[in-house]
Amino acid sequence: xxxxxxxxxxLVIEPxxxxxxxWRELWNYRELFYxxxxxDVLVRYKQxxxxxxxxxxxxxxxxxxxxxxFGRLAKLPAExxxxxxxxxxxxxxxxxxxGTLSESSNSLVGNANLISKIYFPRLIVPVSTLxxxxxxxxxxxxxxxxxxxxxxxxxxxxxxxxxxxxxxAAGAALGAGxxxxxxxxxxxDFRYVIPFVVQFGLYVSPxxxxxxxxxxxxxxxxxxxxxxxxxxxFRWALSGGRTAIDPQTLLISTAVALFLLxxxxxxxxRMEREFADVI
Amino acid sequence: xxxxxxxxxxGKKYRLRHQQAVxxxxxxxxxxxxxxxxxxxxxxxxxxxxxxxxxFWALQDISFEIRQGERLGIIGRNGAGKxxxxxLLSRITSPTAGRILLKGxxxxxxxxxxxxHPELTGRENIFLNGAxxxxxxxEIRRKLDEIVAFAEVDxxxxxxxxxxxxxxxxxxxxxxxAHLDSDILLIDEVLAxxxxxxxxxxxxxxxxxxxxxxxxxxxxxxxxxxxxxxCSRAILLNAGRIESAGDxxxxxxxxxxxxxxxxxxxxxQLPHYGTREHIFTRRLSLFNAEKIPCSTFVMGMPxxxxxxxxxxxxxxxxxxxxxxSSINHAAIHYFSSSWEGLKQDLEPGIYVYEVTxxxxxxxPGQYILGTWILRDGCWSDDHVQGITAIEVLxxxxxxxxxxxxxxxxxxKYAHSGGEVYLPSRWRFWRGE
Numbered sequence: 001x002x003x004x005x006x007x008x009x010x011l012v013i014e015p016x017x018x019x020x021x022x023w024r025e026l027w028n029y030r031e032l033f034y035x036x037x038x039x040d041v042l043v044r045y046k047q048x049x050x051x052x053x054x055x056x057x058x059x060x061x062x063x064x065x066x067x068x069x070f071g072r073l074a075k076l077p078a079e080x081x082x083x084x085x086x087x088x089x090x091x092x093x094x095x096x097x098x099g100t101l102s103e104s105s106n107s108l109v110g111n112a113n114l115i116s117k118i119y120f121p122r123l124i125v126p127v128s129t130l131x132x133x134x135x136x137x138x139x140x141x142x143x144x145x146x147x148x149x150x151x152x153x154x155x156x157x158x159x160x161x162x163x164x165x166x167x168x169a170a171g172a173a174l175g176a177g178x179x180x181x182x183x184x185x186x187x188x189d190f191r192y193v194i195p196f197v198v199q200f201g202l203y204v205s206p207x208x209x210x211x212x213x214x215x216x217x218x219x220x221x222x223x224x225x226x227x228x229x230x231x232x233x234f235r236w237a238l239s240g241g242r243t244a245i246d247p248q249t250l251l252i253s254t255a256v257a258l259f260l261l262x263x264x265x266x267x268x269x270r271m272e273r274e275f276a277d278v279i
Numbered sequence: 280x281x282x283x284x285x286x287x288x289x290g291k292k293y294r295l296r297h298q299q300a301v302x303x304x305x306x307x308x309x310x311x312x313x314x315x316x317x318x319x320x321x322x323x324x325x326x327x328x329x330x331x332x333x334x335f336w337a338l339q340d341i342s343f344e345i346r347q348g349e350r351l352g353i354i355g356r357n358g359a360g361k362x363x364x365x366x367l368l369s370r371i372t373s374p375t376a377g378r379i380l381l382k383g384x385x386x387x388x389x390x391x392x393x394x395x396h397p398e399l400t401g402r403e404n405i406f407l408n409g410a411x412x413x414x415x416x417x418e419i420r421r422k423l424d425e426i427v428a429f430a431e432v433d434x435x436x437x438x439x440x441x442x443x444x445x446x447x448x449x450x451x452x453x454x455x456x457a458h459l460d461s462d463i464l465l466i467d468e469v470l471a472x473x474x475x476x477x478x479x480x481x482x483x484x485x486x487x488x489x490x491x492x493x494x495x496x497x498x499x500x501x502x503x504x505x506x507x508x509x510c511s512r513a514i515l516l517n518a519g520r521i522e523s524a525g526d527x528x529x530x531x532x533x534x535x536x537x538x539x540x541x542x543x544x545x546x547x548q549l550p551h552y553g554t555r556e557h558i559f560t561r562r563l564s565l566f567n568a569e570k571i572p573c574s575t576f577v578m579g580m581p582x583x584x585x586x587x588x589x590x591x592x593x594x595x596x597x598x599x600x601x602x603x604s605s606i607n608h609a610a611i612h613y614f615s616s617s618w619e620g621l622k623q624d625l626e627p628g629i630y631v632y633e634v635t636x637x638x639x640x641x642x643p644g645q646y647i648l649g650t651w652i653l654r655d656g657c658w659s660d661d662h663v664q665g666i667t668a669i670e671v672l673x674x675x676x677x678x679x680x681x682x683x684x685x686x687x688x689x690x691k692y693a694h695s696g697g698e699v700y701l702p703s704r705w706r707f708w709r710g711e
Binding site for chain 1: 285293366367369370371372373374375376378379380381382383385387389390393394396398399403406407410411412413415416
């Protein structure tokens with residue numbers, strides 16, 4: 001601690017400038033990502049009867065219902081793989097997306113006491129919900145492995161593409177989540193908008209059915225939903241290329257997800273300066 | 280020593296909305312207000328109430344510098360901007376004007392146990408809270424034992440903190456923040472919750488990190504004796520501006536003059552005991568030796584109290600009294616007019632009785648005032664307890680404000696039950 005007296009200050013806080021050295025600070029606080037998600041995972045099943053079993057039951061039950069409704073009642077085509085496998089392959093990224101989206105959208109408001117009393121890069125709060133979603137994802141993935149094995153669909157090189165599709169779903173979820181999280185701080189309307197978006201999204205995404213049932217002229221419009229690309233991709237990879245994937249769809253979905261992420265980040269950074277004042 | 284914090288005419292503006300009680304808005308309200316604004320613009324003019332927005336400067340034109348290792352006390356009334364200032368320095372919120380320059384890592388403790396999760400255990404919360412404050416995992420692990428020992432929670436470390444007593448909770452929260460290796464530590468009134476013993480421990484810890492490790496401390500408190508025992512300098516905020524800055528003693532004196540409203544208490548709304556058929560006590564006013572309204576006094580200095588009451592009927596042998604109790608309402612001093620030979624017959628009317636206590640012989644701390652009035656020498660006609668609290672500040676033997684070890688001793692005795700100081704004379708000699 002023997003600096004010269006006129007050594008410059010580390011940090012200058014001014015009204016218009018966004019707070020701090022953004023990326024460097026994120027790096028300095030990197031462990032907080034882990035701790036916040038660790039907290040959420042630890043706390044989630046406290047005082048529940050069956051605990052972690054919920055992560056197993058939820059996708060299983062949804063799969064049964066969807067298989068029954070879309071596969072049996074509506075008799076939609078299964079694209080050459082068993083219908084339960086078709087549903088589960090779609091549900092995996094969808095649950096990851098919807099869970100992350102709703103959690104991250106409410107994350108700032110849910111951590112209001114932290115935000116109004118302690119400084120840390122605010123971006124960590126919504127981003128750490130990604131890790132929580134990932135834990136659920138992995139649990140479901142183990143069930144899926146069993147299911148696919150049961151139907152004789154073994155892993156092959158197509159699976160190497162999975163991380164990309166996971167990233168696609170994560171980007172879309174986080175991008176939308178950042179928009180909603182920042183708005184939610186100011187306008188609590190979004191508390192009601194988000195469940196609606198998630199529910200609506202379930203029906204406009206090819207979760208319970210294959211996207212091939214969409215008429216060809218509508219495909220491109222349909223691909224604007226980034227989850228179409230992600231779900232199609234998951235199905236394609238997990239089924240070992242048995243289901244179809246349209247490169248154009250994938251391209252559009254990826255572009256939309258990327259746009260959501262970048263614009264969401266910019267929006268978040270623009271709004272974060274006043275979070276503590278309005279939350 | 281070099282400057283680690285510099286504020287250059289910093290201001291913080293909030294926009295107040297007067298209409299709604301809830302502090303967040305919904306889209307519908309924003310849309311609705313636009314229409315209403317349009318409507319009221321047409322209707323207004325006839326002195327209607329202005330609605331919606333008003334700019335409110337929580338802080339304005341704040342400039343000061345703090346050097347490394349200094350301990351700055353920030354005092355002022357509620358709403359003077361103390362907490363806003365700490366929020367700006369800790370970067371929770373950003374200023375509207377001016378700029379702030381900081382050097383080094385800033386740690387803050389603006390609220391006890393922020394980020395603690397009730398379901399998690401003490402150990403888990405130490406790691407979580409440490410991470411929120413900016414500590415790395417290895418740093419926390421290294422200091423875990425020290426934190427646990429300081430907080431005195433070792434036996435309960437693996438118990439969810441929701442089962443902790445509030446004292447344990449506070450201790451743990453403070454311990455984590457105090458062990459953060461920060462260059463600048465911001466503390467807001469959090470010690471008010473802990474017990475006296477722990478407060479002392481915290482003060483000692485802060486003194487240690489400040490003088491030993493060169494940590495700069497900014498400390499907000501309403502407790503003047505804590506401020507004067509910890510801080511080397513103080514600033515007084517009033518309505519968002521710096522009203523006074525300098526050494527602790529003069530700043531506290533400026534503050535105690537400033538809070539003159541609390542030095543004069545309207546007693547009509549307080550609970551009264553006694554028949555009150557003849558007398559009703561209306562007001563208690565306190566002054567220092569210079570007759571300036573004041574509720575903070577210095578050990579060994581005079582205090583003047585004026586008791587104003589209405590005499591409703593003709594009464595005889597009136598005795599007026601003032602009582603000083605400890606913060607636990609145990610009586611310490613009685614001052615009675617009749618003991619000093621004033622036992623008057625009164626006609627109906629308003630009267631003020633003034634009592635001067637030449638020297639306050641109380642240890643530093645807070646004390647509670649009460650009054651009583653007797654008629655005919657024995658009937659208790661009006662008796663009011665807990666009217667207001669006064670703050671007694673320590674000073675050393677030479678008559679200055681103490682910042683020496685000797686005053687800490689005063690406080691130790693005050694906290695352990697002895698409230699009254701009596702001057703005594705000492706000498707010593709060598710025995711056979």
